Amino acid sequence: MKVEYVNPFIESAAEVLEEIANLKTERGSLKLKDANSPFRDVNAILGVIGQVHGQVIYGFDEPTAKSIVSRMMMGAEIIEFDEMARSALGELGNIISGKASVSLESAGYPIELSPPTLVMAQNVRISSMNIPMIVVPLESECGTMNIYVGLEESSD
Amino acid sequence: MSCNILIVDDAAFMRATLKDVMTKGGFEVVGEAVNGKEAIDKYKTLKPDIVTMDITMPEMDGLEALKAIVSLNADAKVIMVSAIGQQANVLQAVKTGAKDFIVKPFQPDRIIDALTKVAAM
Numbered sequence: 387m388k389v390e391y392v393n394p395f396i397e398s399a400a401e402v403l404e405e406i407a408n409l410k411t412e413r414g415s416l417k418l419k420d421a422n423s424p425f426r427d428v429n430a431i432l433g434v435i436g437q438v439h440g441q442v443i444y445g446f447d448e449p450t451a452k453s454i455v456s457r458m459m460m461g462a463e464i465i466e467f468d469e470m471a472r473s474a475l476g477e478l479g480n481i482i483s484g485k486a487s488v489s490l491e492s493a494g495y496p497i498e499l500s501p502p503t504l505v506m507a508q509n510v511r512i513s514s515m516n517i518p519m520i521v522v523p524l525e526s527e528c529g530t531m532n533i534y535v536g537l538e539e540s541s542d
Numbered sequence: 543m544s545c546n547i548l549i550v551d552d553a554a555f556m557r558a559t560l561k562d563v564m565t566k567g568g569f570e571v572v573g574e575a576v577n578g579k580e581a582i583d584k585y586k587t588l589k590p591d592i593v594t595m596d597i598t599m600p601e602m603d604g605l606e607a608l609k610a611i612v613s614l615n616a617d618a619k620v621i622m623v624s625a626i627g628q629q630a631n632v633l634q635a636v637k638t639g640a641k642d643f644i645v646k647p648f649q650p651d652r653i654i655d656a657l658t659k660v661a662a663m
Binding site (some may be wrong): 481 | 646
């Protein structure tokens with residue numbers, strides 16, 4: 387797991403949040419995720435295939451997810467995670483990862499992304515199939531968003 | 543001049559955002575589709591002037607749908623609107639017949655400029 391796979395996702399997340407949610411973020415310190423620790427309450431998961439493969443997961447606690455989605459939707463109050471709110475969060479993951487994929491392509495790692503899957507549950511464990519994950523928190527006035535990147539180079 | 547648009551995107555949020563931008567810009571949204579297959583069906587029945595097409599979608603992706611729509615009508619006006627602005631995707635879309643390629647996230651003006659330009663083609 388190289389840091390050069392992680393950085394494009396973190397940089398892209400900060401840029402996209404500022405552009406579509408008008409939200410300034412501050413990057414926390416990078417850590418290796420303990421494989422047995424649970425994820426957050428709301429997670430947008432994208433599969434990655436290509437020169438590198440694995441998963442990227444954007445995790446939030448519920449109030450943070452609601453407040454980011456609200457900002458994406460011109461301040462509309464989010465009471466329940468309905469189809470519109472869920473698709474906004476999925477689209478956020480999609481746009482961040484899409485932007486990161488352009489940086490990865492220029493760095494010599496072309497990838498393809500699956501459409502996002504949303505997992506909402508408490509104490510959820512998601513297996514990354516033996517690929518270690520790095521987690522980086524992005525802090526903002528909405529709360530903390532965790533970016534989990536578990537990617538490894540494909541063998542051929 | 544009236545200009546009818548078909549929006550194709552699997553995310554309800556993105557369809558709503560695009561519809562809002564287009565309606566405010568004076569364009570009429572005549573339909574929405576959530577995947578490539580539905581896009582082809584609605585293209586046939588609604589006969590829109592312009593289609594905006596996402597790429598990564600379940601069932602059938604936007605590049606396949608673009609190919610099918612261009613084979614139905616060689617003059618079809620399709621604008622790709624995708625988060626995946628990798629060179630290979632952009633090249634393939636333009637080669638297949640897309641008139642423009644907008645990378646998400648976008649500014650509303652970028653959408654209106656592209657629609658105005660493509661409508662005049």
